[in-house]
Amino acid sequence: MSHYFEIRDLHVHYGAIHALKGISLYVEEGEIVTLIGANGAGKTTTLRAISGLVRPTSGEIRFEGEDLLRYRPHEIVALKRIIHVPEGRRVFARMTVEENLYMGAFTRTDKDGIEEDLERVYALFPRLKERRRQLAGTLSGGEQQMLAIGRGLMGRPRLLIMDEPSMGLAPILVESIFDTIQEINRQGTTVLLVEQNAHMALSIAHRGYVLRTGEIVLHGTAEELRNNEMVQKTYLGMA
Amino acid sequence: MKTQLRLMFRAGLIGGLIALHLTLVGMVEALNKREIIEDIITLGQLLLMGVGLGTAVYALGKLPRERRTQREGWWVALGAVSVVALILGLLALAIKPLNLRFMFQNASPALVRILTFDTPGVLGLVKLWAFLLFSGALALVYLYIPQPWDRTLSYAVGITLLMGILRALVAPLLPDIISDFLFTPSGLTQIGAVILVVLWVLFLHYWPDFKARLETWQKEAQTPQGAPIRRRLNIAFLVAILVLLLLPAILRDKGSYLFEVLDMVGIYIIMGLGLNIVVGFAGLLDLGYVAFFAIGAYTMAVLTTPELPFVRQYIPPMNFWEALPIALLLSLVSGILLGVPVLKTRGDYLAIITLGFGEIIRLLVISDLLKPILGGAQGITGVARPTFGSFVVNESWEYFYIILVTIGIGIFISTRLRDSRLGRAWKAIREDEDVAVAMGIDHVSAKLTAFATGALLAGMAGALFSSRLYSIAPHSFNVLISINVLCLLIVGGMGSLPGVVVGALALVGLPELLREFAEFRLLVYGAALVIMMLYKPEGLWPEKARVSRVAREVFGDRLKTLKVE
Numbered sequence: 061m062s063h064y065f066e067i068r069d070l071h072v073h074y075g076a077i078h079a080l081k082g083i084s085l086y087v088e089e090g091e092i093v094t095l096i097g098a099n100g101a102g103k104t105t106t107l108r109a110i111s112g113l114v115r116p117t118s119g120e121i122r123f124e125g126e127d128l129l130r131y132r133p134h135e136i137v138a139l140k141r142i143i144h145v146p147e148g149r150r151v152f153a154r155m156t157v158e159e160n161l162y163m164g165a166f167t168r169t170d171k172d173g174i175e176e177d178l179e180r181v182y183a184l185f186p187r188l189k190e191r192r193r194q195l196a197g198t199l200s201g202g203e204q205q206m207l208a209i210g211r212g213l214m215g216r217p218r219l220l221i222m223d224e225p226s227m228g229l230a231p232i233l234v235e236s237i238f239d240t241i242q243e244i245n246r247q248g249t250t251v252l253l254v255e256q257n258a259h260m261a262l263s264i265a266h267r268g269y270v271l272r273t274g275e276i277v278l279h280g281t282a283e284e285l286r287n288n289e290m291v292q293k294t295y296l297g298m299a
Numbered sequence: 300m301k302t303q304l305r306l307m308f309r310a311g312l313i314g315g316l317i318a319l320h321l322t323l324v325g326m327v328e329a330l331n332k333r334e335i336i337e338d339i340i341t342l343g344q345l346l347l348m349g350v351g352l353g354t355a356v357y358a359l360g361k362l363p364r365e366r367r368t369q370r371e372g373w374w375v376a377l378g379a380v381s382v383v384a385l386i387l388g389l390l391a392l393a394i395k396p397l398n399l400r401f402m403f404q405n406a407s408p409a410l411v412r413i414l415t416f417d418t419p420g421v422l423g424l425v426k427l428w429a430f431l432l433f434s435g436a437l438a439l440v441y442l443y444i445p446q447p448w449d450r451t452l453s454y455a456v457g458i459t460l461l462m463g464i465l466r467a468l469v470a471p472l473l474p475d476i477i478s479d480f481l482f483t484p485s486g487l488t489q490i491g492a493v494i495l496v497v498l499w500v501l502f503l504h505y506w507p508d509f510k511a512r513l514e515t516w517q518k519e520a521q522t523p524q525g526a527p528i529r530r531r532l533n534i535a536f537l538v539a540i541l542v543l544l545l546l547p548a549i550l551r552d553k554g555s556y557l558f559e560v561l562d563m564v565g566i567y568i569i570m571g572l573g574l575n576i577v578v579g580f581a582g583l584l585d586l587g588y589v590a591f592f593a594i595g596a597y598t599m600a601v602l603t604t605p606e607l608p609f610v611r612q613y614i615p616p617m618n619f620w621e622a623l624p625i626a627l628l629l630s631l632v633s634g635i636l637l638g639v640p641v642l643k644t645r646g647d648y649l650a651i652i653t654l655g656f657g658e659i660i661r662l663l664v665i666s667d668l669l670k671p672i673l674g675g676a677q678g679i680t681g682v683a684r685p686t687f688g689s690f691v692v693n694e695s696w697e698y699f700y701i702i703l704v705t706i707g708i709g710i711f712i713s714t715r716l717r718d719s720r721l722g723r724a725w726k727a728i729r730e731d732e733d734v735a736v737a738m739g740i741d742h743v744s745a746k747l748t749a750f751a752t753g754a755l756l757a758g759m760a761g762a763l764f765s766s767r768l769y770s771i772a773p774h775s776f777n778v779l780i781s782i783n784v785l786c787l788l789i790v791g792g793m794g795s796l797p798g799v800v801v802g803a804l805a806l807v808g809l810p811e812l813l814r815e816f817a818e819f820r821l822l823v824y825g826a827a828l829v830i831m832m833l834y835k836p837e838g839l840w841p842e843k844a845r846v847s848r849v850a851r852e853v854f855g856d857r858l859k860t861l862k863v864e
């Protein structure tokens with residue numbers, strides 16, 4: 061039986077560095093799946109491989125049974141609607157908030173649908189609506205993260221892959237961002253979420269994987285992982 | 300008291316160092332040959348005056364506004380220019396006994412005479428001091444003139460002096476009787492200067508009223524009942540365009556030099572439009588842009604010249620119109636060929652690789668190996684001129700029309716591309732290439748199209764250039780061309796189309812018209828760029844006013860005059 065989205069035995073090398081040593085994972089339609097791990101574990105690398113930004117040395121990435129490695133990065137967005145919200149709030153600094161959001165819909169041609177999604181994003185993040193004419197570079201860090209997520213949504217993702225949306229944000233903002241991710245998922249978007257903040261990630265995810273130096277060392281439902289002793293010690297900071 | 304003294308000396312030392320620099324590189328002496336107002340002031344003196352004025356303005360600017368017109372302001376401003384006078388005076392005194400000429404070629408007796416106003420002894424030094432005091436006092440006088448006359452008057456004087464400096468440009472545009480009355484062969488007559496100042500004062504004074512009326516007309520034209528006004532405005536607009544278009548034909552006898560300059564400016568505008576797509580729109584720093592200019596120029600030359608027996612064996616000489624598409628195609632293809640290997644490089648690496656590419660093309664052109672095809676170091680003469688039936692485009696002003704049409708096409712292509720999907724893709728790549736790819740932008744094809752379009756326009760400019768000059772040689776295609784085009788973009792405003800025109804006029808047109816500056820061209824460029832970066836980093840005519848908001852964040856409220864939506 062094939063999964064909605066699936067990675068099988070994926071290897072990635074950066075020159076001599078073996079960044080991913082044969083990882084396998086899957087995501088079912090409608091799920092939030094989280095990938096947690098410490099710095100340098102290979103989380104970003106996994107996402108970059110999915111969106112075609114790095115070439116794996118071997119392995120398979122499949123979406124609805126179809127091999128993604130055949131596609132170039134822009135085709136993965138345009139044809140498969142797998143959308144990557146990159147690490148570190150990278151917004152187009154010298155464009156306005158609204159221009160940024162429209163950039164997210166770059167590959168779409170359905171005008172009505174785009175306007176609809178714009179309203180949806182503004183409903184999720186009213187702050188962005190207030191600042192629609194402001195240059196993105198002048199937004200606060202939290203607002204930039206909202207913009208990066210909103211811009212991802214503008215592509216009407218069938219799979220949204222997010223790289224550390226909580227990085228560098230105050231706890232209260234982290235909570236509201238995660239609430240929003242949960243809301244996005246409730247509205248029907250499948251999410252693959254990379255996080256270091258295991259506590260928050262496991263509180264909203266259905267299932268999770270633990271990545272350590274390029275290998276998946278653990279996986280299970282969020283509940284199982286929360287109760288796992290190793291996870292508690294290493295990632296949840298419990299003694 | 301102590302702070303005022305410090306300020307005075309600081310301003311004076313800065314001004315003095317600038318003045319020393321200008322005199323010792325020979326600029327003052329070279330410019331002194333131009334009398335801007337007959338028997339009153341030369342360009343060299345004007346330069347020193349500018350330094351004095353600038354010193355005083357700088358010093359006054361550091362004082363709180365209300366203290367500038369008090370005794371303190373007078374002391375600081377005049378004290379600062381006195382320091383400048385002291386430094387220049389010491390220079391004048393030191394030149395002969397210390398034999399400074401041994402080190403500074405320009406520290407000549409002639410310079411001493413300029414600095415001391417041809418007066419030997421102490422009196423000469425006193426004159427120098429008085430001259431600088433006068434320059435500094437101008438800054439103070441400005442503070443006492445009531446608004447709005449302060450601006451009106453200073454602008455009028457400034458524009459009048461500029462007209463004197465740009466005599467070569469302005470005088471031919473006027474009927475002979477008027478221009479003989481206003482202008483001398485090197486600048487303005489005394490009476491001419493007075494008349495021009497008065498006229499400009501009047502014009503500037505009534506300009507706001509006129510502008511307001513024009514704006515109300517425009518507003519009325521927007522209303523439903525505004526049809527007749529709208530029609531009249533449209534007609535006025537068309538007439539203005541027509542007059543502009545006919546101007547070259549009307550002026551052709553007087554201004555052949557003018558049109559030579561304008562042709563060069565136009566060719567740079569075409570190149571600027573092309574590079575603006577590559578650097579301004581797509582953010583790819585290309586320093587080898589001259590390569591495509593050379594490819595266009597050489598293709599045109601090789602295909603059309605009756606020389607080069609080796610080539611002529613195989614292909615008979617073509618005419619301009621047959622060679623042009625081939626020249627364009629070759630530059631386009633070479634744009635893509637350069638684009639492919641540099642796709643993965645960014646920023647400084649891209650700049651260095653393209654720089655190398657430009658040099659490779661130039662070396663190929665000079666090489667003996669390719670001499671039978673490309674003419675080697677002597678270059679190629681006998682390039683074809685464009686023809687329309689039996690009419691041969693020959694004169695500078697006739698070329699100007701072709702160049703103008705090409706600029707029109709270039710601007711059309713640029714605006715269409717800028718406002719297209721591709722334009723948005725470029726903008727995104729310029730901002731953040733990785734994220735652009737994550738948005739589904741095909742960065743490979745976007746970058747290649749940018750290179751190709753840029754190369755196409757450069758090739759067009761090159762083809763026109765070689766045909767217009769009739770002959771070409773490798774030394775016209777050095778890296779300085781790339782640098783010039785890049786500078787004109789920076790000065791005009793990256794990514795801005797009017798900026799390209801303004802930048803080309805400022806960096807190519809002005810130096811041509813100011814022959815005296817020719818040998819100091821790079822120095823002036825450098826100074827202009829530094830000043831631009833400090834005070835107007837977004838260029839003279841920025842892409843959009845709101846871009847400056849980021850600039851303002853970075854550069855603080857020094858940019859306070861900018862509009863922000």
Ligand SMILES: Nc1ncnc2c1ncn2[C@@H]1O[C@H](COP(=O)(O)OP(=O)(O)OP(=O)(O)O)[C@@H](O)[C@H]1O
Nearest residue numbers: 074077079097098099100101102103104105106256
């Ligand atoms: N472009 C690259 N070239 C060489 N090595 C790289 C490159 N990108 C990542 N790596 C290496 O690959 C490993 C995995 O990096 P990755 O960015 O995927 O980690 P991560 O799990 O996202 O870490 P973090 O939580 O700090 O973002 C690291 O050891 C890193 O040094």
Ligand SMILES: [Mg+2]
Nearest residue numbers: 103104105147
């Ligand atoms: Mg990472």
